Amino acid sequence: MPWGYTVPAVAAVLAVVAAELLVLRTGLFRRAAYWVTMVIVVAFQVPVDGWLTKLSAPVVRYAPGGITGWRFPWDIPVEDFLFGYALVTAVLLLWERGKSREDGA
Structure with missing residues (x-):
């Protein structure tokens, strides 16, 4: 499927941002x-993800039709940054939401 990794990555970012702006607040x-x-997350993600996805000796490979092919820096697919952002932000949002419920209980 073309863009099989890109579309979910973009959708994840949009869903997390929408959840914060429209629901969780x-x-x-x-x-x-x-x-x-x-x-800080990106500072650690770049060397680790760069090593895992380097084109010279990849540990992780992506189907060429599943990603845009845009890689920065060190061969890291941009989709990895999108998913990373969405995942970390979702966890922090849920943490904050849980914290506010505890304070109100």
């Missing part, structure tokens, strides 16, 4: 700590 995106957290 935790205010997470307005916090500097969130953005610092994302920088």
Whole structure:
């Protein structure tokens, strides 16, 4: 299936952002700590993901028709960053939501 990894990656980002803006409303995106957290995540993701996906000796391979083919830096498919963002953000949003429920209970 063309774009078999790209479409779900973009959909995951859109779903998480929509969940925050329309349903959860935790205010997470307005916090500097969130953005610092994302920088830290990317700082670790780049060397690890770069090693796993390097084209010279990949540990993880993607079907060529399943991704855009855009890789940055060090051969990392851009879709990996989208999924990473969505997953980390979803966890933080659910954490914040759970925390506010505990405080209100």
